[in-house]
Structures are given as structure tokens and as C-alpha cells.
Amino acid sequence: MTILGIGLMSGTSLDGVDAALIEISDTDSQTNYKIAGQYSEPFPTKIRAMLHQLCEPSSARIEKISSMNAYLGNMYAGIVNKTLKKYHRSSDELSFISSHGQTIFHQPTMNQTDELDIPNTLQIGDISALSYHTDTPVVGNFRVADIAARGQGAPLVSYVDHLLFREDKKDVAVQNIGGIGNVTYLPPKLSQSEPVSFDTGPGNMLIDQLVSRFTNGKLAYDSEGEIASTGSTSQQLLKWLMQEPYLSREYPKTTGRELFGHTYVNHILATGEKLGLKMPDIIRTVTEWTAETIAFHYRQLNPASPVSKVIIGGGGSRNPVLMNDLRQKLTGSQFLSHDDFGIDNQIKEAMAFAILGYKRLTGDYNQLPVFTGAKSSVIMGEVACNTKNAFKKVHRFYDLK
Known part of the structure; x- marks a missing residue:
């Protein structure tokens, strides 16, 4: 059974968002993929400037982080819909979205001077808004699972x-x-x-x-x-x-x-x-x-x-x-x-996150401890599934097992 998904990536360059439309299937314990389309959209100048501010502790404000989280979730949804339209694919065909989000802070090691300042990472881009506006289950917040297992939370690709x-x-x-x-x-x-x-x-x-x-x-x-x-x-x-x-x-x-x-x-x-x-x-x-x-x-x-x-x-x-x-x-x-x-x-990392999201929904490990330093393998990714139709799409993955 072939599954259609979209991977979304916006990296530390803060230059924009890449989308990879991917057809994925598993045969004989091997994951097969085909790139079915791609779309890239740069961040508007104002948004890029704001993201730079949010990545700097001296200029980041909590209300702006919260607002940008919501804004990016909506923006990502628009990019998904534009990608589907570009390749004449319907929302019903799309089984999942896998979104890396936008990293604004990453501290994988313990602050030795503050016992409350433990390893942490933050990627924004609200996956609930993304799920709602696309009628599709969304996998996101990958890195936190690896950090919970005492890994670096990176590199994931x-x-x-x-x-x-x-x-x-x-x-x-x-x-x-x-x-x-x-x-x-x-x-x-x-x-x-x-x-x-x-x-x-x-x-x-x-x-x-x-x-x-x-x-x-x-x-x-x-x-x-x-x-x-x-x-x-x-x-x-x-x-x-x-x-x-x-x-x-x-x-x-x-x-x-x-x-x-x-x-x-x-x-x-x-x-x-x-x-x-x-x-x-x-x-x-x-x-x-x-x-x-x-x-x-x-x-x-x-x-x-x-x-x-x-x-x-x-x-x-x-x-x-x-x-x-x-x-x-x-x-x-x-x-x-x-x-x-x-x-x-341009879309290699977006494609990679589509595969990571697919593995999450099939219940397979999608990280190797040897790469991140984690104490054990984990299944990375949290799932937002905010509509009845999105929930039905999740059941497609049950048929793969």
C-alpha cells in the first residue's frame, strides 16, 4: 500500500519553508519512496526579521514566540494546500503531514550552574492549527523525544x-x-x-x-x-x-x-x-x-x-x-x-522528515542512538489529529501492519 505524505522543513538559515510531496511504501522491511512534487516559499522579510529576534535570548519576548507559533502553523497549512494544488492532488489523497517546525532554541546539554536549566529544545509552528486547516494528521516536535532519552536531539536526518x-x-x-x-x-x-x-x-x-x-x-x-x-x-x-x-x-x-x-x-x-x-x-x-x-x-x-x-x-x-x-x-x-x-x-531535508513522520505513524523507531547519543532508540514525533477526517486518515496506517 502506497501512502502519500508531505514533509515540511524550515531550517536554521531562517530563509523559508520547503515542502516535499512523497509517495512511501514498505516492502520486505525496506522503505521505498518516490518524490511526487515539491514547493518552496521564502519567509516574508518581516517574518524573517522577527524569527531572528526570537532566536536571540536578549530580544525574544514570550508573547511574540506564542504569536509566531500560531502564525507559522497557519503558514505551513497554506504551503501544504498550495503544494497539493500545484500537483493536482486532493486533500483526501493526503494521508499525513510531517513538520519539523522552526527551531528558535536548542540546548542539548545541562547548564551546570542551574539545576532547572536542563537539556531542552523548542521548535515552533503549531501542529494543531496545521492539522485543522489541512484536515490531515500532523507529526511534529520530533527532537524532544530524543532529548528525553538523553540524546542531542540532532542531527535527525x-x-x-x-x-x-x-x-x-x-x-x-x-x-x-x-x-x-x-x-x-x-x-x-x-x-x-x-x-x-x-x-x-x-x-x-x-x-x-x-x-x-x-x-x-x-x-x-x-x-x-x-x-x-x-x-x-x-x-x-x-x-x-x-x-x-x-x-x-x-x-x-x-x-x-x-x-x-x-x-x-x-x-x-x-x-x-x-x-x-x-x-x-x-x-x-x-x-x-x-x-x-x-x-x-x-x-x-x-x-x-x-x-x-x-x-x-x-x-x-x-x-x-x-x-x-x-x-x-x-x-x-x-x-x-x-x-x-x-x-x-532544495527539498532533501523536507523529504527526510516525511520519512521520519511516516515511521512515527507506522510505530517504527525513527532514530539511531549512535547518531544522537541517546541512551535508547525512541519513536520520535507527536501527533495532532484535530478533525474526524484526519482521525480516519490515521487508520490507513493500521492497515500497513
């Missing part, structure tokens, strides 16, 4: 990477460069080594913020690496950046805007000013540092030889300056994109 990309004889690194960089490292199946997954450090997050400052908000990112290409790398600034303590932490580990946010950008700018650097030089240096954080971790993962295959995804894969830096640092590795596997780079 690594579970799907493991299903899709692991090979018998070659090691593979699946590298996403979104707001944050994260890798799923897959040793050969025939080896005795375990796969691992973790955040490598900043992806586009710092570059985007620096570009916004440099252009007084006129540009949100460095298109084609044009600004970086006019600058030169400062070895002094690069050396200072490589002293970031996160890089030497043991994995599994995760990070986010809580570390690499506005305050971090201020420190970079202050250090660059002391060194007498112009803004293009700072952006160029941070671009190379982003590549170096990835290469640094790969050398730790496999010090004896280059990683055989590197599958690159995320917005950073469209920055030729960043990609050229990465290729120079990872000589000997074969570089591939998700497009080489028939997966549009």
Missing part, C-alpha cells in the same frame, strides 16, 4: 542518510551546509566501524549575518560568493576562529544560533577591526573557516585516508567560493550532490 546512502565497501560523508553544518559519516557496511553524525559548526549562519550587516540588510546571503570573492583570507583571523572550543568537543555534538548568533558575529567584527580588516576580507575568511571546520572533522574521522565520497547538500553547496575551499581541503574525495541520486537538493 542522519537516520535517513543511513537508509539511503551507506555502501558496502566505501565510506561516505553526507554533508549538509545549511545555517549549521552537519555530517553523517557512514563507514563501509563491511567494516567494523559504527556510523556517526554531528554538527561540524557554522554553515551559512555567520556568513549570512555578516553579509546582512555589510549591506545594511539589503542582502540576506552572499549570492554566488560574490562578496567573499572580492576579499582575501586573513590567516590571523582564521587562526583565531580555529580556537573555537566547539571544534574540539567530542561527538555526538550539536550547536546552533545560541552559539553562532549575533553575539558571535560581534566578536568576529571586533577581532577583524583590531586586525585592520575590511568587511569583504572578514566574509572571505569566515567562508574559508566554514570549509575548514568541515575538513577538520573529516581528518579526525578518517585520518589515514580521504573520505571516499562526499555528498553535499544545503544552501552552502550553491556558494562556489565555499565549495572550492572545501574541494582544496579534501583532495582525494569524490564530490557528489543529492541531485546525483535523484533528490533535489
